[in-house]
Amino acid sequence: MPENTLPKLLKRNAEKYGSRKIAMRVKSRGIWQSFTWQDYYENVKYFSLALLALGMRKGDKVSIIGENKPEIFWAELAVQSIGGTVVGIYTDCTPPEVKFFVADSDSTFVIAHDQEQVDKLLQIKEGLPLVKKVIYWDPKGLWNYDDPILTSFTEMVDLGKRYEKDHPGLFEECIEKGEGEEIALICYTSGTTGMPKGAMISHKGLVAIAQAWRDVDHWSPNDLYVSFIPPGWIAEQAVGVAGQLVSGMEVNFPEEPETVQENIREIGPTILFFAPRLWENINRMIQAKITDTSAFRRWIYHLLLPVGYKTAQHRSSQKRLGLIFKILYQVAHWILFRPLKDRMGLSQIRCAYTAGSAVSPDILNYFQAIGVNIKQVYGGSEQGLVTIHLDGQIKYETCGPPMPGVEVRLSPEGEIMVKGENIFSGYYKNPEATREKIREGWYYTGDFGYIDEDHHLVVIDRMEDLKELKGGRKFSPQFAEIRLRFCPSIKDALVVGGEDKDYVTAIINIDLDNVGRWAEANRIPYTTFTDLSQKPEVIELIKKDIQQINKFLPEWSRIKKFVNLHKEFDADESELTRTRKLRRTFVENRYIDLIAALYGNDREYNVEASVTYRDGRRGVIRTSIHINPVEETH
């Protein structure tokens, strides 16, 4: 019998490895605690039986909201074992957001991590009549909660054990009955456009993605993976959950989100998946540390880094390297790259991935140069895994060639279309949207891109995010933004243009850490973020960065004017999505006057922003920010 569902794979692994092999590790009480495949299987089993005991039925939806911990995997497999569907919710969602996901998916149970998440649910439970139980696993702070809707993970496992006595063999029977076509999970699209929609992903699809991925990158039971990207994201589902089940690799869970860096160093993972932001952060951290270090070390770094770049260039195009460079690279490896990677916990990496929003080619190039085999992946909740960089054929500006078994085509407008087993089964309760996006077996991704001469896919932007300038010339704001974000002094950027506009402008978020340090080194006194951002020296610094990037842009899409925004873009103010992507339309509307000023003749703009302080008071910030022209350089 082929293992076409996740629970069947789990059963197979438990039979194959039993208590002889570690399936997962979690750091708790300062020690890495291990769980074997047998432990994994048993936790799933009893939790699953408890859900049955509480009245869960085949086809029921269960929302899970929590950070990466073994319990989340156990809960997911438990739900799927009895034919249920998992809905992943991000931990930093606000109560109304959680309510929307739970209600829209018709969830009958909610599995919540800790007090923080339980509090959210208790706040909104009145509006969720379908929810029978809220199950938590971290009891801290919940000792005195006596709401009958709550129950703990341990209580569930006990209940499951009792239930098994009366119903022996029921769990195994449920697993056997599972079909590949059943919906394993619903991933809500992150909602950069409109209301989030629930993309349904079948067991068959998820297993197909994971198997193809395993074969391409040779995942094996010896691989170590650190689970850090949100469990509700399709990427973690494909690598952490399904990837582990098809390959048998070990999944490690960090102690707390704050200790990830440390934990990664302790584990020395061979496989890692980070959102582009995190890779950017690591790169930024290295740059900041190098700026702070002694002049001699800095000199070594700048001397040896080009060797890495040169080697990476040869390696990624499978060209042979000359003897001298081979020796030089070995020197650089031992003196610089190895200690550097070790510091970051990246010294054992075989495959590092990134996906989500587009990542700057410079970032990929940088990590390849220091010897971290970073690959870009293109995919999503709806399209599954579409393309991936292959070892030895890495082109930084592309997302690699299509996966085996996946067809990729372009519509006449340049929209990327995908066909194959890995595309999703449709939107939950929204056949209209499904019909609109899947036509004749092709999923219309809404991404604009092209296929290059090596059959690599290049994704430029969302179709609807392409902008037109007066006169009909198209440009991609994101393209410039990613490159701006790579500058150490720029944290975020919004590039603006439009059919009614003659030229392109930018709203810049300076990076407080790096610019602050730079100001300190240059003896520029400042008080607040706002003050620092408007210092003439800082404006000059940012201007130089923009001029540099302008060189790589076509003439018409160069940035002509910019402002340094007086505050940082903030997810709590809905300016960023929870995965930290910029909410373009929202931000453009919010700063509509500021943008108008960018196309006027004024050199200054007065901001009046109403803010809500942490203690609930409201106030107004008044300040004037400078509008700065960018001169052409030659």
Add this chain to the structure above:
Amino acid sequence: MSPNPPLDKERTITDKLKVKDIHLNFGGVSALAGVSFDVKAREILAIIGPNGAGKTSILNCINGFYRPQKGELIFEDQNIYHLPPHRIARLGIGRTFQNIELFIGLSVLDNLMAARHIHLKRGTLAGALYFGPARNEEIRHREVVEDIIDLLEMEPYRKKVVGLLPYGVRKRVELGRALALEPKLLLLDEPMAGMNLEEKEDMARFIIDIHELKKIPIVLVEHDMEVVMDIAERLVVLDFGKKIAEGAPEEIRQNPLVIRAYLGEETSESEAHA
């Protein structure tokens, strides 16, 4: 954070600590002039008052740093009035200090482990050789300490040297160290002084968590009225070494004596705390 922890039905009403008519003079200056109050089992009691009211002095009297000239201190039916601080600690009174008193050269873990010394039973030699019972004992203590680290969310700092940690975190470490004693009564001297709003909220949550989990009474000296009113079940107000009021937060808020002591008629510095 639940704003007001629900009261347990089976809560006993017996007093954990009785403070009776404490007089403390430094030379000619009278720091405390006849202060009396009780700490009930499993309550959060806050001692508030303007600068120099004698709040810290009363804590110092309770845990034996100061020898009051007159008065009585009864902890669990035992008079602790004349006992030295280390004996009082052994009896189960743990405390934190206004100006953090940690071993700044040691890691967070070592600071907490050091506080376990009163529970250590094995000798120095056995400990140094680290075998058999001594090893088991150390593991058991480490478990207790890890629970505290988890409770106070100090995982990221476990192995960091205290001297390099930010102020707010050090305050947390100090609280952790007081907890490591497994006290029956916890005295906190201005746990939120000098913190920003977020840190204060965290600290308030920790205090409530400790209170709920360990079911021990907590005596809290604090300047910040807002926080105190939120978490304390009862307040004692001191002014110039005398108790001027005692009661629930709502009563205290309306007490004219308290308002006068805080807003004052002549002093300008007390205004800042009101």
